[in-house]
Amino acid sequence: xxxxxxxxxxxxxxxxxxxxxxxxxxxxxxxxxxxxxxxxxxxxxxxxxxxxxxxxxxxxxxxxxxxxxxxxxxxxxxxxxxxxxxxxxxxxxxxxxxxxxxxxxxxxxxxxxxxxxxxxxxxxxxxxxxxxxxxxxxxxxxxxxxxxxxxxxxxxxxxxxxxxxxxxxxxxxxxxxxxxxxxxxxxxxxxxxxxxxxxxxxxxxxxxxxxxxxxxxxxxxxxxxxxxxxxxxxxxxxxxxxxxxxxxxxxxxxxxxxxxxxxxxxxxxxxxxxxxxxxxxxxxxxxxxxxxxxxxxxxxxxxxxxxxxxxxxxxxxxxxxxxxxxxxxxxxxxxxxxxxxxxxxxxxxxxxxxxxxxxxxxxxxxxxxxxxxxxxxxxxxxxxxxxxxxxxxxxxxxxxxxxxxxxxxxxxxxxxxxxxxxxxxxxxxxxxxxxxxxxxxxxxxxxxxxxxxxxxxxxxxxxxxxxxxxxxxxxxxxxxxxxxxxxxxxx
Numbered sequence: 403x404x405x406x407x408x409x410x411x412x413x414x415x416x417x418x419x420x421x422x423x424x425x426x427x428x429x430x431x432x433x434x435x436x437x438x439x440x441x442x443x444x445x446x447x448x449x450x451x452x453x454x455x456x457x458x459x460x461x462x463x464x465x466x467x468x469x470x471x472x473x474x475x476x477x478x479x480x481x482x483x484x485x486x487x488x489x490x491x492x493x494x495x496x497x498x499x500x501x502x503x504x505x506x507x508x509x510x511x512x513x514x515x516x517x518x519x520x521x522x523x524x525x526x527x528x529x530x531x532x533x534x535x536x537x538x539x540x541x542x543x544x545x546x547x548x549x550x551x552x553x554x555x556x557x558x559x560x561x562x563x564x565x566x567x568x569x570x571x572x573x574x575x576x577x578x579x580x581x582x583x584x585x586x587x588x589x590x591x592x593x594x595x596x597x598x599x600x601x602x603x604x605x606x607x608x609x610x611x612x613x614x615x616x617x618x619x620x621x622x623x624x625x626x627x628x629x630x631x632x633x634x635x636x637x638x639x640x641x642x643x644x645x646x647x648x649x650x651x652x653x654x655x656x657x658x659x660x661x662x663x664x665x666x667x668x669x670x671x672x673x674x675x676x677x678x679x680x681x682x683x684x685x686x687x688x689x690x691x692x693x694x695x696x697x698x699x700x701x702x703x704x705x706x707x708x709x710x711x712x713x714x715x716x717x718x719x720x721x722x723x724x725x726x727x728x729x730x731x732x733x734x735x736x737x738x739x740x741x742x743x744x745x746x747x748x749x750x751x752x753x754x755x756x757x758x759x760x761x762x763x764x765x766x767x768x769x770x771x772x773x774x775x776x777x778x779x780x781x782x783x784x785x786x787x788x789x790x791x792x793x794x795x796x797x798x799x800x801x802x803x804x805x806x807x808x809x810x811x812x813x814x815x816x817x818x819x820x821x822x823x824x825x826x827x828x829x830x831x832x833x834x835x836x837x838x839x840x841x842x843x844x845x846x847x848x849x850x851x852x853x854x855x856x857x858x859x860x861x862x863x864x865x866x867x868x869x870x871x872x873x874x875x876x877x878x879x880x881x882x883x884x885x886x887x888x889x890x891x892x893x
Contacts, residue, residue, distance in 0.1 A: 408532050413590040420590075421528050422548040423583050424484070424521040427491065427576065429549050431518065432460065432813075433556025433718070436692050437711045438569040440700045445569070446504045450697065451630055454821045455508050457693060458814060462622055463515035464522065465810035466615040469663050472523040473607075480531060481591050484524050485584060491517025492580030499574035514573075522806065532591065553718045557696075561711020610655055610663035617648030618811070625818035668804060674792035677871040678808045680741060681785050683864035685812030687748065687857045688778060690820030691717075695771075698850055703764060716768060717775040724779025729787065737784035737791075738873045744781025745865035749858050751777055756854035759847055781868075791874040819860070824853045 408414055435457060443453040475483040494514025501507035563571045624641035631637050656662040669675045692714070699710035732740045755770035789805050826849075 407534050408590070408592070410590075414533060416586050416590040417528070417532055420484070420583055420587050421525045423579065424487070424525045425548040426552040427579070428464075428518045428522045428552065430552035430556050430559075431495075431514065431573075431576070432457075433553055433692060434560035434563075434572050435460070437557045437560040437696045437707060437714060438564045438572055439693070440697055441564050441569050441707060442504075442507075448504055449825075450821055451627070451825055452504060454693065454817060456504075456511055457817050458622060459508050460511045460515040460518070461689070461810055461814035461817065462618055463512055464519045465807055465814055466618050467516060467519040467611070468523045468807050468810065469614075470523075470611050471520045473663065475524050480524050480528055481587065483520050484528065485587055487517045487520025487524065488580050488584045488587070489517070490514075491521060492577055492584070493517070495573045495576035495580065499570045499577075501570075510573075551722070553721070555715075557692075557714035557718070558708070558711040561706075561708040561714075565706055565708040607656075607659050607661055607663040610652060610659060613648050613652035613655060614663065617645050617652055618814075620648060621645035622814055622818055625815065625822060628822060664804070668792075671792050672870075673872045673874070674789060676867050677741075677785060677789045677792070678804065680745070680864045680867035680871060681789065681805065682808045682812035682815075683860055683867060684745065684748070684778070684781055684785070685809045686816030686819060687752065687860045687864075688816065689813035690816035690853070690857060690860075691752075691774065693817045694820045694824060694850070694853055698759070702759075702847065702850065703767075713764070713768065713771070716771045717778075720772050720775030721779045721782070724776050725783050728780045729783030732784035732787060736873050737788040738868065738871055740784035741781050741788060741868040741871070742865060744777050744779075744784070745861055745868050747780065748774060748777035749861040749865060752854050752858035752861055756851045756858065759850050759854070781864075785868070788871060788873060816860075820853050820857070823856045824849045 408417060439450075439453050439456065442456065443450065446453070471483055471487075491514055494510055494512075494517055497510035498507060498514055501510050560572050563569075563575070620641045624638050624645065627641075628638050633639075653666065656664050656666050669678075695714060696710055699705045699713055700707060705713065728740055728744075751770055751773040755767065755774070758766040758770065786805060
């Protein structure tokens with residue numbers, strides 16, 4: 403029997419507020435930054451390659467530490483990690499807002515991402531631990547809606563703040579809310595005893611964490627800096643080689659570790675693996691599009707930052723509307739068919755968008771963005787259900803961590819890939835701060851077009867992976883609760 407369940411209705415609502423806010427802030431601070439990147443690039447007088455690191459370091463730290471903090475919550479207590487997450491996230495936000503140079507901002511984003519990873523990994527586990535079974539379905543629904551709301555409001559909120567205040571305030575607004583969340587958690591959650599004896603804490607898979615982190619770091623650095631240093635330069639080839647060594651060592655270590663960070667046995671099921679691969683590829687395009695689109699809207703189309711933010715909201719709002727509906731329908735039918743339809747639609751939408759990029763007016767572009775949002779709304783929830791159906795009840799938590807890590811890794815690679823293709827195709831000598839007309843005239847429309855053609859190939863690869871995956875019908879008492887939980891993750 404779970405003696406930690408909170409029975410006070412008022413405290414239950416505050417618990418919901420705490421986890422909903424955590425689920426809201428993590429995706430918000432991913433998407434709120436994208437719309438401000440052109441302004442940051444101009445402020446720091448740097449190009450797209452350098453300013454992309456503001457996004458990349460956040461995704462990298464988030465991706466490489468999700469499994470770490472999920473297991474740490476089981477070891478030292480969920481609430482300790484949750485409070486620590488809010489403290490670190492709030493402190494990192496303060497440092498971001500006070501940054502006066504790009505290196506300072508990147509360093510502060512690393513700290514902020516550590517806090518975000520704690521929140522991202524822990525929030526789903528709070529619900530079954532502290533809320534009664536009769537509230538869990540609704541609680542997971544609130545968690546899902548909060549995450550989707552963070553995605554939806556990120557671009558417009560960032561655009562408005564940057565346009566009328568400055569980009570520093572997109573970070574500083576987190577501080578009062580973070581402090582309030584910490585006070586609420588101290589007030590409403592019961593005291594949490596240590597989960598394990600002191601001697602057992604040292605069995606944690608630190609080696610696995612280090613190998614995974616350095617492998618991802620060297621891989622993403624090579625992808626991001628390959629054009630600048632040359633793809634065959636000793637530095638870049640050395641980074642690719644180091645990434646291969648680190649990641650291979652990570653896999654070998656996890657097969658022998660007594661308490662592994664990642665349960666590699668899940669990947670022996672090829673349908674679990676292919677569904678996760680489709681998830682990774684889909685989020686590569688989603689993040690790459692979210693990174694590159696502000697530059698197109700602001701520099702190529704001449705929109706103000708706040709206008710561009712509202713324009714980008716078309717994607718996330720459409721996704722938020724279609725996603726829950728597609729999830730419910732796929733539960734009655736075949737998730738695989740929804741995944742196939744979603745990625746086939748996204749492939750075509752990206753191709754059409756590439757064709758209309760150089761045309762005057764934004765109506766065609768707006769239609770394509772809505773089309774992309776619809777496509778991803780059809781794909782995301784059914785894909786999550788499909789992935790989780792292949793994990794038994796004893797591995798739901800691990801499978802959830804894999805699903806979240808896969809989505810975030812896809813986002814990090816997607817930003818690198820879109821930035822690399824765009825920069826590679828851009829004629830030499832074009833600054834990222836040119837006015838709209840000259841920006842297109844100088845040939846950047848070709849670079850944008852090539853990036854989205856490449857994006858269509860990524861979506862087509864996700865389509866192939868979805869075709870190779872299969873559905874599994876495995877009714878169980880906790881299936882609806884589990885599926886609701888995992889739909890929250892990749893948003």
